[in-house]
Amino acid sequence: MLDLAVLGLLHESPMHGYELRKRLTTMLGPFRAAISYGTLYPTLRRMQQAGWITEDSDPAEPAATGSAERPLRRKPGFGKRSRISYKLTAEGKERFGDLLAQVGPEAYDDAAFGVHFAFFGRTDAATRLRILEGRRRRVEERREGLRDALNRAAERLDAYSLELQRHGLEAADREVRWLEELIVHERTGQPPTVTTPHPSPGAAGPNNTGPDRPAGERRPD
Amino acid sequence: MLDLAVLGLLHESPMHGYELRKRLTTMLGPFRAAISYGTLYPTLRRMQQAGWITEDSDPAEPAATGSAERPLRRKPGFGKRSRISYKLTAEGKERFGDLLAQVGPEAYDDAAFGVHFAFFGRTDAATRLRILEGRRRRVEERREGLRDALNRAAERLDAYSLELQRHGLEAADREVRWLEELIVHERTGQPPTVTTPHPSPGAAGPNNTGPDRPAGERRPD
DNA sequence: TGTCGATGTATCGAGCCGATACATCGGCGC
DNA sequence: GCGCCGATGTATCGGCTCGATACATCGACA
Numbered sequence: 186m187l188d189l190a191v192l193g194l195l196h197e198s199p200m201h202g203y204e205l206r207k208r209l210t211t212m213l214g215p216f217r218a219a220i221s222y223g224t225l226y227p228t229l230r231r232m233q234q235a236g237w238i239t240e241d242s243d244p245a246e247p248a249a250t251g252s253a254e255r256p257l258r259r260k261p262g263f264g265k266r267s268r269i270s271y272k273l274t275a276e277g278k279e280r281f282g283d284l285l286a287q288v289g290p291e292a293y294d295d296a297a298f299g300v301h302f303a304f305f306g307r308t309d310a311a312t313r314l315r316i317l318e319g320r321r322r323r324v325e326e327r328r329e330g331l332r333d334a335l336n337r338a339a340e341r342l343d344a345y346s347l348e349l350q351r352h353g354l355e356a357a358d359r360e361v362r363w364l365e366e367l368i369v370h371e372r373t374g375q376p377p378t379v380t381t382p383h384p385s386p387g388a389a390g391p392n393n394t395g396p397d398r399p400a401g402e403r404r405p406d
Numbered sequence: 407m408l409d410l411a412v413l414g415l416l417h418e419s420p421m422h423g424y425e426l427r428k429r430l431t432t433m434l435g436p437f438r439a440a441i442s443y444g445t446l447y448p449t450l451r452r453m454q455q456a457g458w459i460t461e462d463s464d465p466a467e468p469a470a471t472g473s474a475e476r477p478l479r480r481k482p483g484f485g486k487r488s489r490i491s492y493k494l495t496a497e498g499k500e501r502f503g504d505l506l507a508q509v510g511p512e513a514y515d516d517a518a519f520g521v522h523f524a525f526f527g528r529t530d531a532a533t534r535l536r537i538l539e540g541r542r543r544r545v546e547e548r549r550e551g552l553r554d555a556l557n558r559a560a561e562r563l564d565a566y567s568l569e570l571q572r573h574g575l576e577a578a579d580r581e582v583r584w585l586e587e588l589i590v591h592e593r594t595g596q597p598p599t600v601t602t603p604h605p606s607p608g609a610a611g612p613n614n615t616g617p618d619r620p621a622g623e624r625r626p627d
Numbered sequence: 628t629g630t631c632g633a634t635g636t637a638t639c640g641a642g643c644c645g646a647t648a649c650a651t652c653g654g655c656g657c
Numbered sequence: 658g659c660g661c662c663g664a665t666g667t668a669t670c671g672g673c674t675c676g677a678t679a680c681a682t683c684g685a686c687a
Contacts, residue, residue, distance in 0.1 A: 187642090187643090201666075201667090202666070202667065202668095203665060203666050203667080204665095204666095211551070211552075211555045211559075211571075212567070214548065214551060214552055214555070214571070214574055215552070215570060215571070215573060215574025215575075215577065215578075216574075218515070218516075218644095219644095220643090220644095221643070221644045221645065222644095222666095222667080222668075222669090223643070223644055223645075223646090223668090223669075223670080224642075224643050224644065226667070226668060226669085227642085227643090227668095227669095228642090228643095268665090268666065268667090269666090269667075291676095294439070295439075299570060302566060302570050303566065303567050303570055304566075305566035306564040306565070306566050306567070327435065330432070330435060331432075331435055331436070334432045334435070338432075343527040344527070345523060345524065345525075345526035345527050346433070346524045346527070348588075349436060349520060349523050349524055350432075350435070350436070352436060352584060353435055353436025353437075354436075356436065356577070356580075357436075359577075359580075363573060367569075408673090408674095422635075422636090423635070423636065423637095424634060424635050424636080425635095439675095441674090441675095442674065442675050442676070443635095443636075443637070443638090443675095444637090444638075444639080444674070444675060444676075444677090445673075445674050445675070447636070447637060447638085448637095448638090448673085448674090449673090449674095489634090489635070489636090490635090490636075512645095
């Protein structure tokens with residue numbers, strides 16, 4: 186889950202941990218609370234050891250400002266810049282493509298679905314459809330469970346528990362309808378968000394005209 | 407979080423782990439996926455060591471059915487009953503009351519809020535209001551974050567990310583409105599769920615007429 | 628008789644979180 | 658100029674939690 190998100194963000198441009206966390210938080214906003222540093226930094230180290238990312242010594246200011254050698258931060262009271270930028274390796278890009286294409290049941294969980302969806306612009310149409318339908322089935326099961334609980338145990342529950350179940354049922358129902366709309370749009374080749382204030386002319390639209398694009402190697406802008 | 411839920415369920419009647427998990431799953435349905443046994447059993451052991459619960463040797467069938475010895479599970483091929491029922495101790499009831507009354511910021515997280523809400527029938531009115539308002543503030547913050555992200559970065563995001571943010575924003579907005587209704591009902595002394603199919607006459611209604619009831623010792627039925 | 632799914636208890640490795648610590652930098656008041 | 662403070666930024670630790678897995682029992686159905 187986190188791997189895919191980090192690889193996708195670093196695919197756009199190199200970044201350091203702090204910035205990465207901010208982007209992750211907004212990206213996962215609807216589904217998770219936030220990513221802790223206690224999660225992010227071990228993940229970065231693990232991905233570095235796997236060879237998917239490397240430390241990038243200076244992304245924006247390539248030390249050309251003067252003769253100052255910028256000795257790095259490593260030991261406290263010694264050294265300089267405190268930022269460590271990470272960038273994708275070739276293996277990292279490959280890994281990103283693999284993770285985008287392979288869709289297991291774990292892709293239907295709240296957070297994982299959000300990440301996959303956020304990268305739909307780089308995903309081929311067949312995979313998009315599979316993910317949307319798998320997610321729909323997942324939420325439908327949840328909805329039926331709620332509905333059964335409401336019908337079977339209505340008398341045994343007090344008013345507050347009842348209201349909680351009712352609220353959950355409504356939310357699940359709403360998400361199913363949302364997914365259904367998206368699936369229809371996918372099938373007819375329409376991009377989503379026809380109601381968005383900014384139609385984002387041309388450039389930002391996903392590649393939906395040709396189905397089954399290879400889903401790798403696509404410049405963000 | 408789990409502690410409160412388990413104590414609350416065992417407060418109604420003794421139960422074994424499997425049953426406990428099923429009830430927890432429906433109770434937390436709207437907010438979490440499910441509680442794993444790898445979470446539940448260590449929690450039960452911890453609560454047992456803390457003295458809040460004890461093993462109950464036979465709740466429904468007190469071995470009076472006959473001379474059949476019901477070989478237990480303990481060691482394979484040795485021993486007796488396979489179910490282990492747990493019940494609350496006096497300390498457990500006390501602990502439950504404490505957890506119900508004390509409301510920190512952790513009570514506003516998705517899952518914890520759901521648990522607190524499910525036990526509102528045993529919570530005094532002042533605490534109910536504090537939890538609802540805290541939760542509202544929490545969701546409002548999330549909503550504003552989403553709104554800002556949508557306004558600031560609308561051009562930089564592709565259509566799918568945009569749609570994801572929009573969907574999350576709508577969900578947050580809806581929950582805020584739901585909370586607001588509940589708060590109004592609390593303030594005017596009305597119980598929730600006026601739109602429920604079963605009005606549940608009398609018996610199941612929470613004690614909302616008298617504010618600041620001591621929030622302990624109340625038979626479920 | 629066999630075996631299959633539901634019930635039931637239990638553990639393990641790995642992931643993840645909240646709290647915490649510490650360092651740097653720019654701006655603001657004085 | 659100077660100190661303080663909040664935002665930026667990296668990092669670790671203990672403990673909770675999950676998914677996978679193992680194993681045992683029981684009723685049903687062929």
